[in-house]
Amino acid sequence: MVGDEHIAMIPATPNRIWKAEVNGQEYEVLAPSNSILLDVLRDKVGTLGVKRGCDMGTCGCCAVMIDGVPRLSCLTMASEAEGRSVTTVEGLSDGAHLAPIQQCFTEHGGSQCGFCTPGFLITSQALLNNNSNPTDSEVACAIEGNLCRCTGYQQIIESIQAAAAIHRGEVESNPPVSDAHPDPHPSGPDGPVSPSGQES
Ligand code: FES
Ligand code: FES
Structure with a gap:
């Protein structure tokens, strides 16, 4: 039976709204107040071009620009980028x-x-x-x-x-060879098609 004695859990970090311009677009996302910029960009904004390599500041995979200055997003608190302009490789x-x-x-x-x-x-x-x-x-x-x-x-x-x-x-700069090809499956791939004469 569990008694009254227990170790108090550390309270979860509260979420707060994080606002910044990412690749020219304004974003407002809910994220823990102690988030790292890399996590907010990948998990909340969806810029998956920002890569998590070492997660400790030694590889450069996670580099982004903040107001034009290159920064390692794995070593940057998301709060430091609030209200500023962030550029990822997608931008x-x-x-x-x-x-x-x-x-x-x-x-x-x-x-x-x-x-x-x-x-x-x-x-x-x-x-x-x-x-x-x-x-x-x-x-x-x-x-x-x-x-x-x-x-x-x-x-x-x-x-x-x-x-x-x-x-x-x-x-x-080379002119583009052609316009980008339109997405052939804008609403996702078609469902499987059974060979003719067979019930699906
Ligand atoms: S993930 Fe390697 S420096 Fe940030
Ligand atoms: S780490 Fe990317 S090609 Fe070597």
Whole structure:
């Protein structure tokens, strides 16, 4: 039988409304007051491009921009981003058309896996927003907090320099090859179809 003696549980953290602009759109979501920005972005806002790699500030996968400044969302309290402008990798493109940094990562082999690439793109864009003519060592310095466990960084640096040339107006950004294809299943996949002559 359970007696009166028990250890009091720590009370749950109260929820509160978190408000910020994410990728140009205003969001108001309910989240625990001690939330980490990474959790709010992934679990409440739905920007799944923000990746949880190490969850301890060593990989750069979770990088976002807050008012244009790159930050590790796994080490940032959501409250620090309240009322501010947050940019995730989803916010770099112009609708269906890639930003120059995304286009150049694709063309120059800078795109690696889906975990490290979003962080590289955010950090690179933040660099180019402030310096469209970086040296290779400035590029290397900017991305030193973004780790890829699999390959080298040369193609990533080349991709960033190619995007820098577009930002400087020396090279034209490629026009989109075609308009984005419409979603063939806008309301989800069709149900299974039985072969003709058979009851489903
Ligand atoms: S998940 Fe934030 S630095 Fe690795
Ligand atoms: S960690 Fe992404 S390709 Fe290496």
